[in-house]
Amino acid sequence: MFKDPRATIKSVDMAEEMQQDAIEVAIRAFTQFAIEREMAAYLKKEFDRKYGLTWHCIVGRNFGSFVTHDMDPID
16 A cells, blocks of 8 residues: 555646546545555546546556547547
């Protein structure tokens, strides 16, 4: 578990309120879980529950990813 979790937002495309919620949920995940996979699962499930499907979450120090999204999804 992390003793002093801090958030640094590098790039974001979400409302300020949702950003703050993401930080709060992430801090809870980092203090409750020691395994990165469990942290990511917690974050993903919380955002799916609060904001609807489908969220993706990656937690770790050494990884690569490439993700795109659609600003105006068709409902």
